Amino acid sequence: MKETFRQLLLTGGVVAVIALTGCATKETALPIKDVGSFHIGGRPVTLTGLPTREITFTPGAAPIRVDPNGDFEVEAMYARYTLLTKPKARYPLLMWHGGGLSGVTWETKPDGNPGWENYFLWAGHDVYVSDAVERGRASWARYPEIFKSEPFFRTKKEAWELFRIGPVGSYRSDPAQRQFLPGTQFPIDAFDQMAKQSIPRWSTNDAATQDAYDAYVKKVCPCVIMAHSQGGNFAFTSALENPDLVKGIVIIEPSGSPDPATADYSRIKGIPMLWVWGDNTEQSAFWQAIVQRQETFRSRLQAAGGKADVLRLPQAGMRGNSHMIMMDKNSDQVAERIQVWMTSAGLMR
């Protein structure tokens, strides 16, 4: 814990660390009841008829003939939990990452400062951080036999532009030559460190990913879901599938949603939701289209009687946030706004 972060917690009025710990001599300790993890969902699959091949494990050693045929478990997802002795939140908080990324999104930031997993633990939430199907510890499966297409790998240039860190065309291999958006909150020096978090993705696994998320929700909820980018659509869809189990959704720059024209808002209007948007979306046709679709979804949910709030950071006085809001320099300030909203939505004890 960085001292500034702890001070923010102690002075911010949103949470009080001393109240959390209960033990006056240990106000800097987080009392943990349990930590652990599990895989959930997925299916067995059997491969047959593939040719064997030789693999050399050690240079100079005789190759070993490997038979790729057989039984496998595929398309599960992974979740790790940290549970408090006395959570202040009514429900555990499930953190769902975006595309080409894993649960690492929510952990320590690329600049080494505490991330949102830390923030919300100290704010009194039991926290679950997961890796979706095909990513990270969830593992991935042979293609094209099981996964139906080839994976693709995000370049640093794509991340630089898509995450609105620098203007389109401004990425350079040499960090010193890169041009970033004026006033960006993203910690520029940590950009290459963030790129180490990239994980290959497939375009053909959405159904399997949704199935695993739905099984995950059934296993650990009632809960609140916090989803980023690609995770947004999976969260909305899981809520439509399990409206009684999802007690709140915080969506950070979601990239997709169920069809706004046909979504059954009556099923999810009882779930309070908060959309959070960073800065500079209006300069990008790509992001403009996404925001527009989300605003349609949100306004229709609101019209149906839902609590469908939005936090537009620039209008709230916070300029320069990238798509990776949880990694931005002002991530604690944004988290505090979210925490205030959670209280207003009745999600804290």
Place this chain on the structure above:
Amino acid sequence: MKETFRQLLLTGGVVAVIALTGCATKETALPIKDVGSFHIGGRPVTLTGLPTREITFTPGAAPIRVDPNGDFEVEAMYARYTLLTKPKARYPLLMWHGGGLSGVTWETKPDGNPGWENYFLWAGHDVYVSDAVERGRASWARYPEIFKSEPFFRTKKEAWELFRIGPVGSYRSDPAQRQFLPGTQFPIDAFDQMAKQSIPRWSTNDAATQDAYDAYVKKVCPCVIMAHSQGGNFAFTSALENPDLVKGIVIIEPSGSPDPATADYSRIKGIPMLWVWGDNTEQSAFWQAIVQRQETFRSRLQAAGGKADVLRLPQAGMRGNSHMIMMDKNSDQVAERIQVWMTSAGLMR
């Protein structure tokens, strides 16, 4: 925490939870100073000259043309830490997984009971659990352009035999038809759940993996390393590279070592080491060869003046342990023996 586990801790004499927590009303809480994670090691790489290709993200939507060329960060590894307010161990404990697996090895067991990460946290160790290069949250890179070969995927049959859960030839797709070794400690009903933890591996990434481990040791040590199977050789090699930073090694059924004939034992003879072997190794030519090489390495280290101990579980009265000792039903009892050894090796405060 399962009640039996807590009782073992409270009555075992090895560790005392109340002494750990310091706060009499919270003897079931683990006081955590910090949790977090990072990527370490790796290198930037640039791909050029590859053809673009079309990817369809949403069925029915227009395909998007993707250019695979550009800059990437590759061959880093991932580590997650859980730090206590008052560790009882002198050094943090780094847990290194084996081949085709990730750090999940050390977390909650496939049968849902607490794993060794839990045990050693409650025993007073700061714990780091990592994913090596190419596995889990460490991510993987395009092949054959960056990784120099194709990955391979472990079948359930291979795990069943290699991990000494059932006799060679006894694996069946139908769990009810599988034959397991008499008296096995592996939780048979959790075998398919364990298979969900499998992660593809490459045979050509050892040098990159070692480089990342060495960078990891330089970042977080002095430390004690606990390594399983394939992780053993990486741990020995990191110790030879950084003998002043590695204060102890516990190796669980290591599959490899530096050449016993030429290893510079004088560099590592000051590092206490404990080898741990499960049951039924003598029935397998594969395991017999591995044990023999390890015993040569161990006896020469001992002859050079090192504390090179061995815990052969059957001889210690514990029968039926598989290669996945940390997942076996008696994993707490084995962990307790290791904890006793750590105390004897001067690794506890």
